[in-house]
Amino acid sequence: MRKIGILTGGGDCPGLNAAIRGVVYAAEKFGFSCIGILEGWKGMIEKNTMVLRKEDVAYIIFEGGTILGTSRTNPFKKEENVKKVLDNFKSLDLYALVAIGGEDTLGVATRFYEDYKMNVVGVPKTMDNDLNATDYTFGFDTAVTRAMEAAKALIDTGRSHRRVMVFEVMGRHAGWVALFTAIASASDYVCLPEKKVDPNELIKKVKDAYSRKKFALVVVSEAVEMIDEEKNLGSGEVDQFGHTILKERGVGERIAKFIEKNTGIETRHAVIGHMQRGGEPTLFDRILATRVGIKAAELVRDGDFGKMAALCGNEIKAVPLKEATGQLKLVDNKWIEIMDILF
C-alpha cells in the first residue's frame, strides 16, 4: 500500500486538523495509508513521525492547532538538511508528501518538487488570507471570528465608559483581518497596511462617531503606518539604511495615544495577539479545510504533483504551487468601495 506523508508548517491556525483529517479520510478511501510528519519540515529532517489512521483523526476536526505540531524550519537553509529530507522521504517509503502551510512551507514544497522531482502536493493555509491564487484559505474565518468576539467586549466596555477603543489585530502585509473584523463589528474606522493612515481623516472620523454616540471603535492592522509617522506617532528614529525603526510599542497603542492627544477623548487600546490563533474552528473553516484536504489526496491519487488545492469561487481547484507564492493578495478596490460606504 502506497504511503502518504502529511506535514503542517509555519504559523498554526484553526482548520489544520480538519485538513489533516480530510487527507487521511480520502487517502484511505483511495487505497493509500498515511503517516504524520512532526513539526513541519523539521520532522522530515529528523525523521520524526506518528501514526495517522482514520480512527486517529476522526474527531480532531473540532480542535484548533495541529496534532502534528509545526515549526518554521526551512531545510534549504542548510545543504545537509535537503539531503536528509530526500533520504528520509525514501527511508520512510513515502510515495508522496502533502505539505500544509503558508508561503514559506509551500515555497519549500515547490523547491522539492521543481529541483528534486519529489511527489509533493500543497494545501494552503493563512490566517491573514493574503495568499495569491486562492479566494480564501482556512484559518482566516476563525481568526476573524475570534477578533469579532473580542471586539464585542471592547464595544460593551467602551460605550459604558464613553471611550474611544482601538483594537489591534493581526495582518502583517494585508489588511483582510482588520477589514473583516471592522465590518463585522460595526467599527467606525479601520486602518490597513495597504494604505498609510491619513491622520486628519482618522481624527475626523473618530470625532464624528463620538459626537453621535459617545463612543468610537477603530480597528487597526498590526503593520499599519501613518502619514508623517515620526511626527504623529513618535515612532521615528531612522537607521543607517534610511528605514524607519518602529518603536517597541504596538501600533494600536500608539494610535490610541495619538487619538487621545488630538481629540481629548479618553482612549484605550487592546491587542488580540496570539489569542487570535486558536480555539474551535468555525463551520466555514471546517468545511473548507476538509475539502482542500480531500482534494490534496485526489491530486496524489491522480499523480498530479506540484499543485496545491485552492478555493476558486465555490470550487476547489488544482493550482500550480509556484503561483501560490511570490505575490501577495492585498485588499483591492472592490473592498475599498465598501469601506467608503461603511466607515
Next chain:
Amino acid sequence: MRKIGILTGGGDCPGLNAAIRGVVYAAEKFGFSCIGILEGWKGMIEKNTMVLRKEDVAYIIFEGGTILGTSRTNPFKKEENVKKVLDNFKSLDLYALVAIGGEDTLGVATRFYEDYKMNVVGVPKTMDNDLNATDYTFGFDTAVTRAMEAAKALIDTGRSHRRVMVFEVMGRHAGWVALFTAIASASDYVCLPEKKVDPNELIKKVKDAYSRKKFALVVVSEAVEMIDEEKNLGSGEVDQFGHTILKERGVGERIAKFIEKNTGIETRHAVIGHMQRGGEPTLFDRILATRVGIKAAELVRDGDFGKMAALCGNEIKAVPLKEATGQLKLVDNKWIEIMDILF
C-alpha cells in the same frame, strides 16, 4: 431626497439585520433616505412603517432576527391587497423597494416588477441554501453553526452513554444544512431529502461506526424519506389522493426507533427546530449580508430594477429576480463524492 422602502419577508434568519444595515448605509451614502416596512408584504398592505436612519441600524449587525418583523403574507392572494401595495408605494412616496427574503418574498417582488413596473430590487436569504442563482445566501452559515454547536453536545452525551444519536436538522427540500452539519460534526452518516435512505446502508454504517467506537452520530434532514418508508418507518397511511400521510412524529425520531430496532443499540434523537433560526450571526453571514445589502442599494442607485444581489464565486452580482425563483438548488454530484469519502 428619494426614498427607499425596505422589507423582510418569509422565515427569519440571522443576517437580515446586517442586510438592512448594509442597504441603509449605502443608500444614505448615495443620497437616498430609507424607511422600514414592517412585517414583510403585510406592512406594504397596511402601510405600517418605521424610521430607518444610519444611527438606528448601526449596531443591529450583532443581532439575529429582523428589527422590521416578518410575515408570510402574499398580497397576490387577494386582488385588493395588490392595489393597496401599489397605492401605499405611492402614498409613502417610495422611489424603490428593497425586498429581502426567500422564494416566496422574491416571487411577489418579481410580480410587482414584471406586472406593475414597480422599482423593486431583491436580496436573497435562505436558511436552507436552496435558492438557485446564488452560491450561498446569508442565514445558512449561522444556522449550520447553531446545529454544529448542538451536535457537539449530542456527541458528548452519546459517547458517554455508548449510544447512537440521531440529530434532525432543518432542510425541507435540499440537504445542505444536514450535509454541512454532518461534515463539520464528524458525523458517521447523513440522510438527505435528495435521495431516499437505503435502510440496509444506514444500518451497516451505524453498526460499523459503533463497533469501532461504541458511538455513532446520524444527521437527518427533516424531510428525509426512506426506501419502503411504510414498512420501515411505519409512517404509512395513504390519503384519498394517493399521498402518503407522514405520521406526526418527526423523521429523526422514527429513524432513531428504526436503528434501535435493527441494531439493538440504545438510540436517542434530538430535533433542533426553531433553535436553529436565531442567535448572533456568524462572521460569514455578517459580511455576506452586508455586501448584498450594499449591492441592493447600488442597484437602486443605478436604476437596475428587477434584479437581486447574489453571491457568485467571490463576487456579488446582479441576477434577474425570476432566475432566483422556480428551480431549487440541490446537493449535487461534487458533494456526493465528498460524502462517499467521509461517511
Next chain:
Amino acid sequence: MRKIGILTGGGDCPGLNAAIRGVVYAAEKFGFSCIGILEGWKGMIEKNTMVLRKEDVAYIIFEGGTILGTSRTNPFKKEENVKKVLDNFKSLDLYALVAIGGEDTLGVATRFYEDYKMNVVGVPKTMDNDLNATDYTFGFDTAVTRAMEAAKALIDTGRSHRRVMVFEVMGRHAGWVALFTAIASASDYVCLPEKKVDPNELIKKVKDAYSRKKFALVVVSEAVEMIDEEKNLGSGEVDQFGHTILKERGVGERIAKFIEKNTGIETRHAVIGHMQRGGEPTLFDRILATRVGIKAAELVRDGDFGKMAALCGNEIKAVPLKEATGQLKLVDNKWIEIMDILF
C-alpha cells in the same frame, strides 16, 4: 501504593471529566494511584477498567461527557452482581472507590458502604440540581447555560415573527433548570413541576406580554402538569390504576397548542432534550467539579468513608452519603418570591 477506583454513573453531564481530573490530581499528590472503572457500576461487575494517571487527564477539563463512560446499571438488582462488585473490588486491589453520580449511583454507593463496609466516597452530580444536602451540583450551570443560549435563538425568531415561543427544558422533579433558564433569558412566564400550572394565569401573562411587545417566551419544565390537565391539554386517558397517561407529545408542545387555541396568537415550541446534556463545561462547573473531586480524594486520604463532597455556601464539606439520597431539593419560597417579581 494504594489504589483508588473512580467511576461515573447515571446520566452524564458536563463537569464529570473535571471531577475525575480533580480526584486524580489530588490522589497522586497524596500518594495514591488511580484507575478508571468503565461505564459506572457495570464496570465494577465486568471488571472493565482503564489507566488514569495525571497525564491522562490533564486536559479533559475542557470536555463534556465522561471519558469513563456511564450506565444506569444497578448491581443490587441481581444478587450475583453484588458479589461480583465485591470480588472485583478485591481482585483489582482497590483501597477505595470514588463514585461520581446522582441519586441512583450514590444510592448504590451508600449500600456498599453500609452493608458491606466498602471504602466508598461519593461525588454528587445532577443536571437538575435537585440533590438534597448540597447547594449546587456541577452539571447544572452548564445545562442551563446551554438552554439560555438556545432561548436567545428562540427570542430572535419569535420576535421577528410576532409569535409566542414555548421552550421545554429538562427537570423531571424540580424546576431549577426551567427557573434559571427563565430568569436568565428574560422569559415572560415559567412553568415548574413543583406547582400545577394555572391555565388562566398562564393565558393572562402571555396576553399581557404579547400586547406590550408582540412576543412572549414561556419556559416549561418537561414534567409540568396543569390544573384540569385532561380538559386543557387533552392529555387525559386514565389507566386501570387511576393514573393519568400522558400523551406521547411533550408538555411543551401541548402547552403551545393550548396557548394558541386560547389566545389566537401563533405559537411555536422547541424541546432542548439531549442538546442540554453536553458541550464544554462552564467556568462554574469546572471549578466546582475540580473542588469536589479534590475533596473526595481528601476523604479517601483521611479514611472518612461513607461521605460525599458537597458544596455548602462557599465551602466544600463532607456530608453523609445517605443524606444525599432520599429527599429531593425543590424550588422553595425564596425563589417563588423572585418569580412573583420577574414573571
Next chain:
Amino acid sequence: MRKIGILTGGGDCPGLNAAIRGVVYAAEKFGFSCIGILEGWKGMIEKNTMVLRKEDVAYIIFEGGTILGTSRTNPFKKEENVKKVLDNFKSLDLYALVAIGGEDTLGVATRFYEDYKMNVVGVPKTMDNDLNATDYTFGFDTAVTRAMEAAKALIDTGRSHRRVMVFEVMGRHAGWVALFTAIASASDYVCLPEKKVDPNELIKKVKDAYSRKKFALVVVSEAVEMIDEEKNLGSGEVDQFGHTILKERGVGERIAKFIEKNTGIETRHAVIGHMQRGGEPTLFDRILATRVGIKAAELVRDGDFGKMAALCGNEIKAVPLKEATGQLKLVDNKWIEIMDILF
C-alpha cells in the same frame, strides 16, 4: 409614587444591566418608579438622567456593559459637587438612590448615607472579586469565562508550536481572576499578587511541564511581583519616595522573557486587557445580578438604608455598606491548598 434613582459607577462589568433590570422590576412591583442617573456620580452632579421603566430594561440582561454609562467621578473631591448631588437628589424628587459599583462608588455612597443621611442602598460589583463581605460579586464569573475562552486559544497555538505561553489577566490586588482562569484552563502554573513569585519554583514548574508535553501555560495576574524583581525582571528603578517604578512593559511580557532566558524554550505572551471587561454575561452573573438588584429594591421598600445586597453562601443578605469597603478579600489558605495540588 416614590422615585428611586439608579446609578452605576467605576469600571464596568457584565451583569450591571441585569442588576439595573432587577432593581426596576422589583421596584415597580413594590409601587416605586425608577430613573437612571447617567455616568455614575457624575450624573448626580450634572443632573443627567434617563427614563427607566420595565419595558426599557426587559432585554438588557443579555448585554454586557451598562446602559446608564459609568465614570470614576467622586463628588467628594470638590466641596461644591457634594452640594450639587444633595440638591439634585431633592430636585429630582428622589426617595432613595441605588448605587451599583465597587469600592470607590460604594465608598461615596457610604459617605452620603453616614454624613448626609441620604437614603442610599448599595449593590456591589467587581471584576476582581476582591470586595469584602460578599462571597462573589457579579462580573467576576463572566470576566474569568472570557479569560478561559482566550486561554483555550493560547493552548491550541502553544501546543502546536511547542512553546511556553504566558497569559496576563486582570487583578490589581487579588489573584482570584488569575487563580480561577488557571484552574479552569488546566494551567501549569499561576502567579498571584498575594505572593511574590519565586523565580526558581516558576522555572522548575515550567521545565517539568514542558518536558512532559512540550508545552506549558502560565497564568499571571497583572500586578504580580517577583522575588528580586529588579534582578530577575529588570523592572527596577526606584523613585524619590522609595517606590519601585514598574517598567512600561506588562508583567506578563517580562515574565515571558524571563522564562525564555532561563529555560531556552520559545515563550510567547498575551494580555487580555479590556477584552476581559465585556461581552454577554454568563448565567451565573445574570442570576446573581438579578438577585442583588431585587434585594436592593427590597431594602429601599423596607427603609433599610446604608446597606448593600451581598451574596453570603447561597443567600442574598443585607450587609452594612461600610463593611464592604476598607479591607480587601484576598486568596486564602483554602485555595492555596488547592493550588498546591493542581499546579
